[in-house]
């Protein structure tokens with residue numbers, strides 16, 4: 421379904437050589453995405469060339485910005501149809517992935533997808549991030565939290581940083597223009613026990629700009645956080 425040679429080229433440009441088995445998995449992923457999308461709303465992107473660039477390559481930029489330790493635990497907050505973690509897991513099968521989303525129908529797809537791609541060990545969690553962040557099974561349990569297209573960095577930090585253990589990382593995949601958002605989020609990141617570590621800026625093959633914001637978890641998050649969503653919206657951390 422997808423142009424595997426094109427995907428291999430783009431991934432190689434990110435420093436990620438893909439073998440035939442991985443390319444086959446990406447192809448199957450694209451097929452399932454399009455097939456299930458006819459029954460439930462998973463994505464607006466259904467053209468194979470766009471799936472390759474805007475979903476697969478974009479997700480893999482995470483590995484350009486940050487290399488998780490072997491066997492690390494990774495939680496993908498608001499993963500939707502599995503982005504960015506399912507593509508990342510195709511390339512890094514050693515990672516122990518938790519896919520978290522507040523919409524149950526997405527979890528039905530994610531379970532089926534994980535099985536079809538040989539990722540049966542993925543843990544699929546139906547929860548809001550701010551609820552999971554208060555549960556002992558999730559709070560400060562992950563080496564890496566990531567998210568793409570879920571919320572403003574200020575709010576996203578409150579979703580993600582409570583889930584990361586001290587010494588771990590939170591990596592937010594964002595569009596290119598992040599400077600204002602970063603300024604608006606600095607205080608929140610600090611209050612939640614994080615420190616902005618680095619920002620990787622790059623261009624996707626279609627010319628669109630991306631920034632991956634890497635936040636190091638340097639101290640425990642106060643038990644005041646995360647707050648319920650209504651409180652976050654009413655009183656943004658600033």
Ligand SMILES: C[S@@+](CC[C@H](N)C(=O)[O-])C[C@H]1O[C@@H](n2cnc3c(N)ncnc32)[C@H](O)[C@@H]1O
Nearest residue numbers: 498499500503521522523547548549568569570
């Ligand atoms: C725009 S989609 C992005 C999906 C995917 N990350 C991607 O990049 O394609 C946002 C997703 O975040 C989920 N979401 C929004 N707020 C959330 C929260 N507080 N906790 C968990 N999931 C949330 C939604 O259900 C939706 O699947």
